Amino acid sequence: MSNNLTVSNLSLVIAALGMLLAIGISAKEKLGLHKDIIYSVCRAIIQLTIVGYVLKGVFHVANIWLTLALSLIIIVNASWNSYQRNGKQKQGFLYSFVAIFCSTTFTIGLLVLSGSIKPIAQQLVPITGMVASNSMVAIGLAFRSMRTQYKQQEQQVNEMLALGATAAQASKAIIRESIKTAMQPTIDSAKTVGLVALPGMMSGLIFAGVDPVYAIKYQIMVVFMLLSATSLGSVIAIYLSYRSYFTDRLQLKVPR
Known part of the structure; x- marks a missing residue:
C-alpha cells in the first residue's frame, strides 16, 4: 500500500475555512468566542511549528x-x-x-x-x-x-x-x-x-x-x-x- 498523504500550504488554507466558519458563528450568535478562537489557533500554530522542528532535531540526533x-x-x-x-x-x-x-x-x-x-x-x-x-x-x-x-x-x-x-x-x-x-x-x-x-x-x-x-x-x-x-x-x-x-x-x- 503506497503512502499518498500530502499536505500542501494550499490544503492548510482551505482547511482554515472551518476556523472562519467558527468565528462567523460566534459573531452571529454573539457568543464572544471569536477572540479566543483566533488566539487559540495562532497559539496552536506557533506551538506545533516549534515542536515540529524540535522533534526533527531530536529524531536526527537519536x-x-x-x-x-x-x-x-x-x-x-x-x-x-x-x-x-x-x-x-x-x-x-x-x-x-x-x-x-x-x-x-x-x-x-x-x-x-x-x-x-x-x-x-x-x-x-x-x-x-x-x-x-x-x-x-x-x-x-x-x-x-x-x-x-x-x-x-x-x-x-x-x-x-x-x-x-x-x-x-x-x-x-x-x-x-x-x-x-x-x-x-x-x-x-x-x-x-x-x-x-x-x-x-x-x-x-x-x-x-x-x-x-x-x-x-x-x-x-x-x-x-x-x-x-x-x-x-x-x-x-x-x-x-x-x-x-x-x-x-x-x-x-x-x-x-
Missing part, C-alpha cells in the same frame, strides 16, 4: 538522554496543567507530577519490556505525550471533583470527624467518587472505539499506509495503555492530595 529529557518536559508540562485545575493547592504540583510520572513511566515501561515499542525518540516521545496528556485530563477531573465534593459535603465530613473518624474514613466516599469521575471518560471512550470514532494512532497508521488489521492491534494496545495510566494516575493523585484538605488537628479546610 540520543536516549535527549529523548528522556524531552519526555520529562512533557510530563512536567502535563503536571503543571493538572495542578492549575486543583486550585493551585499547596504541594498540588508535586502531587500531580508524582502521579503523572508514575503512571506514564509504569505504562511505557511495560510497553518497552513487551517489545511493543522501542526506546527510540520516534516512538517514545509521541507515546509519552499520549499517555501523559490522558493522565493530565483524568487527574484534572479528579481534582475538580474532589474540590466540589468537599464543598458540597462539608457538613457530612465534619460530622464524621466529630464522631471520631479519621481523614481517610471521612473522605472515603469522596475519594471513591473522584477516582470514578476521572476514569469514566476513558472507559466511555473504550466502549465506542471503532464504532463511533477511529482514534488518532489507528487513523495515523492507516493514513501512513499500514494494514488496518495491524493498526487495530496498536489501537487495542493504546486502549489498555490509557486505562492503565488514567486509573493509576488518578489513584495516586487523589490519595496524595486528599489529606491536604485537613489540618493537623483533623479540621476540614473547605476550598473556596
